[in-house]
Amino acid sequence: MRPNSYHRLVSYTKNLAAEAKQGRHHEALDLFAQMFASPDLALDPFVFSLALKSAAVLRLPLTVRAVHAHAVKSGLLHDPYVASSLVDSYGKCASLVHARKLFDDCTQRNAVVWNALISLYCRSGDVPSALRLFELMDVPPTASSYNSVIAAIAEFGGGSGSSRAIELCRKMQVAGIKPNLITTLALFPACVGTGALNSIKEIHGFALRNHIQPNSQFDSGLVEAYGRGGCLPYARCVFDEMEERDVVSWSSMVSVYAFHGHANRAMSVFKEMELDNIRPDGIMFLSVLKACSHAGLADDALKYFDIMTKVYGLDAGSDHYSCLVDVLSRAGWLKEAYEVIRGMPMKATPKAWGALLGACRSYGEVRLAEIAAEVLFEIEPENAGNFVLLASIYAGAGKFKEAERVRMVMEGRGVSLNPGGSWVVPRRS
Incomplete structure (x- = not known):
């Protein structure tokens, strides 16, 4: 490739990556088309992966097929990173059948390719297929391999899913793969599902030893896990020690108080958050409405519903309406609850x-x-x-x-x- 062509390729690739990162996926695909139409530019696997990700986000199966055809013409079909992007994109845009066929036809499968299909099965809730594929891996599994399956088992694995997810994490460590932030986040629901407070403490200690904590995402999950695991004082302690609190952190604390039926404390935390100049989101208001519902505070529920829609201009979703109907119904305001349903x-x-x-x-x-x-x-x-x-x-x-x-x-x-x-x-x- 000529020096001038090389510099053009680098410039195009940077722009393509920037467009995709900022969510301008139509523009990213337009850039890819321009790049492919330039005969002096030898596109690399990274460029194809970016284009496929944008096509997947936009749910454009015909575009995925077009990029697939371009990859064949460019001799990159068997590149593992192009193959994994194709598997992922076909799974999101077309069907798992298409993704599986492409996976089966791929002759050079590294862990990235395996993980792409395992992740698709996990996201679709097909835990048995994900587990079968995981067990068939002919390359060493990575942390991502384990994380996808652990999260899927915890979420879709039924009554035994929580204990199975925890057991798989232990196997992960025996295999010499260290759990990371994603692993710990996936395990929180599993620990809550089994009521395993000791497991939550174990994850907390592991995070401290391996410098995962402090992390706002982890800390928010830890607050929720301790709270729903029956240890409200620990949840509050983690919350109070957080160096930075975003709306997710505040929502977690409100959710925990709501779960334990402490409506007044939940609403107090909401007011603290407002004083801290954190703008509430729909999830926060859902937690507040649940707190009102558990305590039968119909007046407060109506007040916070109005604050959400009229003061903050947030759109109420079906969950917000359902929660409002629930609190009004519990309070005996049946006609008002019916009117809310009619006005949804x-x-x-x-x-x-x-x-x-x-x-x-x-x-x-x-x-x-x-x-x-x-x-x-x-x-x-x-x-x-x-x-x-x-x-x-x-x-x-x-x-x-x-x-x-x-x-x-x-x-x-x-x-x-x-x-x-x-x-x-x-x-x-």
């Missing part, structure tokens, strides 16, 4: 309708129960609990014929109770 800018979730239906039973509200149940029968046709709940509400109001009718509708639709469930409808003698 998006379709109400089963969680919102379920909160209203459950409260109707507590407060003997039949008319709203019928409305909520009718919607739930449509969006959760297999959920026997909704039928049982409505029948119970009818029975509680002395409407035994209506209760029996609900039972017959349920049987007619072929909806069955879960094992261990029962149907009890009082009958008049």
Whole structure:
């Protein structure tokens, strides 16, 4: 390559990397097209990887195929880094089937290529396939290999997932691979899932010894882990010792107080955060609303909902609305809860309708129960609990014929109770 062409390639590559890093992916792909159209520029694997990542972010399968074709023409298809980017991009834009075929056709697979496909299986929740692939690796696994599988097992592994994730971390250390920040973050939910306070302390000690802490992301996860693991004083101690607190850190502390039912403390932390000039986000407000819900503070929930939308201009999501419906329902403000559902800018979730239906039973509200149940029968046709709940509400109001009718509708639709469930409808003698 001529010196002038080399300098042009370096300049183009820097610009391409900058566009991709700053999220201007359309511009990045336009630059790649210009580079490929220049016959004097010999593009390297790094350039193709950048283009594929931008195409994946934009979910452009046709562009991925075009870059794939360019890689074939350039003789770079078997470069491990191009191959891993292709596997990842096909998995995100097309399907895991396409990604797996490309992986199987790749003759030179290093750990990066293996990790790309393992990560795709993990993100899709297909833990068995991820584990099978992990066990089939014909190259030494890396920390990334372990981290992906540990996180997937902890999240999607079911009842035994937490203990299996912790065990895999121990195998990782036996293999001579040191856990890193990503490993510790993946393990926090696993430790909480098993109620393993000692494991949380072990991770904390490991982080201190290996200089992972202080780290705001780790510390926020540690606050949440200690709090949900039943050790609120430790959570508060970690929070108080944090050198820098971002909105995630504050949200973690509020979430912990909400989890333990300390609504006043949660709202106090929120006020401290405002005084510290940290702008709250949607997650923070969700934590505050949950705190209000657990304590039955309907007035406060409405106040913070208004602060979120009117003072900070944040869009309320379905989770915010569901939480508001829940707190209003718990407080017996059923009509207000129903009006919130009716005014939602998006379709109400089963969680919102379920909160209203459950409260109707507590407060003997039949008319709203019928409305909520009718919607739930449509969006959760297999959920026997909704039928049982409505029948119970009818029975509680002395409407035994209506209760029996609900039972017959349920049987007619072929909806069955879960094992261990029962149907009890009082009958008049």
